[in-house]
Amino acid sequence: MIRKVTFGAVAVIFTGIIVYGILELRKGNIQQAEVIQAVPTDAALIINANDLSGFIRDELSRNKIWHELGMVNGIGAFQITLGRLDSMLRIDEEMENLYKGSDISLSLHRSGKSRFEFILYYPLDKAGTEKQILRFIQDKVPSNATLTPRKYDEVRIYDMDFSGNNRKDDFSFAFSRGLLILSPSSILLEASIRQLSQSQSVADEPGFKEVAETAGRNVEGNIYLDYKTIPGFVSHLFNDRYQKEVAEFVHFADWSEMDLNIRHDALLLNGFTHSSAVSDEFLNIVLKHQPQRLDIEAIIPENISAFLALGLDDFPGYKKAYMEHLEIHGHGRAYLRELRSLNEKYKMDRDKLLLPVFDRQVALVLTDIRNFGWDENAYVVCHTKSQSLAAEKLKEWLTIVCEHDGISLSSLIVQQQVMGDVRFTFYQLPVPYLPMKLFGKMFEGINSKYCTFFDNYLIFGNSVQSLSKYIHANQIGNNLSSDLEYHQFSEYLASRSNLYFYLNFPGSTRLMERYLRPDLVTKILEEKDHLFKFQAFAYQITSENDLAYNNIILKYTPDMRDEAQTVWESRLESRVITKPKFVVNHYTGEKEIFVQDARHNVYLLNNSGRILWKQKIDRQILSDIYQIDFYKNGKFQLLFNTSEQLHLLDRNGNYVERYPVKLRSPATNGLALFDYEKSRDYRIFLAAEDKGIYLYDKEGAIVKGWNFGKTEGRVEDPLRHFRIGNKDYIVFADHFTCYILNRRGEIRVSVKKHFPVSKNARFILESNTTGIKPRLALTDSSGRVQFIYFDGSVETVEIEQFTGDHYFEYSDLDGDGRREFIFADKGELKVYKHDGSKRFSYDARAEINHAPVVYQFSHGNKKIGLVSSDNNKIYLVNSDGSLYKGFPLPGSTPFSIGVISRADSKFNLIVGSGDNFLYNYSVQ
Template identity: 40%
Template structure:
């Protein structure tokens, strides 16, 4: 065979090979493959990643009672409608369902414009599918409207018009670099397309990488929170008065990752928060602090709506971290000047004084006690090393101040007479806003003009009446800790933490309505029955090496029960055996209450609601209660069978 013939044969096979490769390229062109997370626009506030979108959808919409209530709220309803649309794509076509079975889906939330929150949905195009095939599958789905096409940055964007209830809606989607992008905001979709062209993404953020490395695998979803933009998203829901304040929380931390666990009546999130010391994150205040057993709830009223408690095991270190934070954020001069004025007025180093007796925990509390204003229902609480030590330190301060100002010390001391046998001292602090001046805006609980001591806790409030009511509830054992629903809720939480936020959702409108914007508040007022079915919400975090470990918990309740408000109400060991019987105190001639509980304990309760005595007897009382003067000495005894 001649050389020409051999060359001709080789050329023939080369042409065939090139043609075949060209055919394969046309049928399934090669594409640049990137992780769908790369397409998340950098201003994302919340990023949700689920490895099984259809399973997440099922658990939320069919199994979880909380979500079934929340979707009746306008804001949540919109999100759920979008999720329904995405799920319909998977469910409508068997090939699509099979192709995207167990596919990872990313849901990214963004603040757009002045008061809007928009969402983009991202997932990777399967390896065996090209964009043309995906578009063909979408075009076969009937959406009561037409599909239009436009081009942006050399990427084809498809807009699908469809009917949702009485409204016409439009969703846009595009496929680029192997990433499928859906959004009801065309602007957000364009942002994602531009993001794909950038060399870096949130995947390259050191903070994101830190928390992503801790994410759970066998969970319903992973939630990532970006603190640089999250406060701006939250501000959408707030009134103008508080909108600017919340945006200052961009320095709170860097990133948080939360694993999502969904049950019938609960949603539990847990994971880690990364704080960057070089960025002066506020949560660096808890660096080196061991989680504490927070026991503040043992003195708080049962009608507590919300509280924030901080667990501090080393106040010297906390003081150092706090001053460092103020210095690096440019607030230290203002802080020191404010305390200098306090020190000069009181002739005392107030910062040094407080840190000398503080121990374990401090916090701010919002209650819903009757006949108190919203400001009066606010308390600031500090745990002390010793009640006697703290009380002695502060009474000495008041005595010195009264001498310096030529006032009577007694003018700063008040006695709350609980009943004939019990009284309680309440003090007036001559300088106001002291907790806020010492520990910052978190402790902005009003003037904090008065304080008292309950066990080892020092409690500030804005009126004598407010402290009197807190004391009265404590004496009656009507505390948050003794509330059965709160105790059951707390069983889901960690016993030790450095931060604990608790919110009783059904009671929250009484305290927090001013925080919400008018439109949202109006909507919640109309839909308050929904809030009543959400028992409570809690956030905890604990220092854990170089990061913070978080617990977030939300619980459902089928029925909201209002507390009884009778004057004799007190915490008995069990439920009562019979209707309370009014008896007469032979000294004061005042009415008192005689009662028996299911454990055969009998109680005598005075008009203030305080238990005077409790005695267990062998059997249940089956007859009437009589008072007799058996010894004929003008003292009454009880006769019953």
């Protein structure tokens, strides 16, 4: 690990530099060496920071990424030190002028078996005497440190030694050839001094000059990577299983130079990599291929953890060059032996048979490894020139293997429905790890026991179930191409590339646990609230003449949260605007989902999330969705209304009979559907803008004998029908009057008290509470509960004052036989016992936009559902006032909870979201 240097020590040196420049008599230019001449040739990384002072002042001080990293332990302390140092160097105008615009360089080196240290380089522009700067530094030396000079190779080195527990802060520095050189390792400092006297330097290494000439000037910094030494550095981040393998990856390329640019929401590194044509590095294999437009993201699910894609124009040529690369460098001997052995065993050339069918791109894809583990979420996806051609060659290969091994080909082929009546063919692979054998060792670890086709893609996976899950995600449009966040991220990407690696930070914890050191994973997870605000990391390589262009992006999304995992997600044409409604498939008895989007499309989806049909209607739906048996034959249709029309659709999305029916007057509420005698002679009630209450039959015709005239005000809540004893009551209200009618539209009960009815009021019947006569409950505009008895009397209960926007529910939450008063007002849920005493409250910290709904999971297990559409959050509150585990979840509509498949006993929560998706969450 790199040792830390205290603020005081660093400040002494840098202040000394400034004084050195100011106090000297500016006797002329120093005979100065280039920084690169002082860098020892075993450097893994070289960084040049251009105009450090301006970078700190203009960029870091207002950069959101820098501020977020400041919340991470260690980085925050470094930021404080850097800020203090910057302030210290600005206390004097001459100091600031000298400090302003300065460049500082740093190189990273191995120091011991598993330790890395740095060397810092600062060019000095003017000559002067050492005595004056040393006198200044000696005045600043802390009391617990000593500054000791010594000679090394004719250069005076100064060692700053701290006593006691501060020995980790020791460092050394020297002046040589116009450079100040500093390092916490005296051995590295001596190596840098020796390097200055050598005729050969890093600048003479293969590829360094070529990439250095491409370095940008007007950027925050330049970073150089040596691919011969960087694997040794990076390998120590990995656990024991992978450390040696990473350390041996030294035949990738020569040098890279990348320009650093910092945006408000991203860190960008762009530049070139050189790979010598005579060195047979891996990158040379890639550079022989034209960069490809990697549209494979259109088939990669959104719940991605990571993927690695190759873009090639000749798969057989790539494989031949790759195997030659392994032969030359002596890597993968066991791999090469196995390939040859299998070809000899089956007396065929597998690559010659299969590789020509692949086209442009192949990717290793890791999806939801957080929830279902590695094997069930590791895939290899290959684009083919033709599905039929690829299937033909696959079967030809399987036939050869089966004949040799005495296996029936039909026993390896499985056909299965994935969604509805769509069937897919799955092939069991008798040879393990086929993708690695076809495409190389970077696909190692993916067993891929099965494969199947989706469009022109061949997909390898570990089981039929995992492949079905992958296909299902694509059938419902749940892929990266349709993901808004990925779309924004991809704006920084090159449109074509030869290699593309993508890592989703919040979804990659299991990936880190698989590859990285356990102690490093622990530290990352401790800081995940800050580190996981970085949405994703991407690395692209694109061939460009004799060089490879690199593009690295680290995207910052401050409001990023670890997404809840869904059973499925279905993408609609626009955002969902209605509560998803469970309806019954009269053929299968299974549940389906009916919903509407903002473009007035209505959809029917099956319980797997597949859209069965879509139909555009005239306006937004006002009512609930009702299933009726129009023909009295056991088959159901869907009934609902907009402000202008009544709609009745069959299960295929087709209108029934004379529907849609134009309303006599535009509706002001959702329809109410009554079937008094359970005879399927339905009655449909609607309030209208002309203040009439209209009664329609199931054909959409006006029913004769309904005698109600006009209301005094506008009716917005659906009418209610209650039967008490042998009497029917039809109940509704405008803003100041409650109406209780009989089936002919005549007043049955005259309410003896008028009150301003709450704008969100609805009538709730209480008819079975011991000791209480049947009554209706609703609230007035101040939140007072008004109980209306069926003799017309009114009882008022005042709990507390609420705003005119409040919502009210009246339900027995704990099963004690007495109902609780439930209010939602602004952002708070408040629940009171039947005697008016407060039971609990819950602050959602967001505006509640819909009425609370009580859901019953089992006897005595009720929960309250809340929706904040403005914040795209839904809540499920337990009957004790605590928030149910896992909530809030993303969602913007009222939601439905129920068991939607007879094969699954778990409850499903279906909700719409503002991002055009319908979500299915599993609720335990």
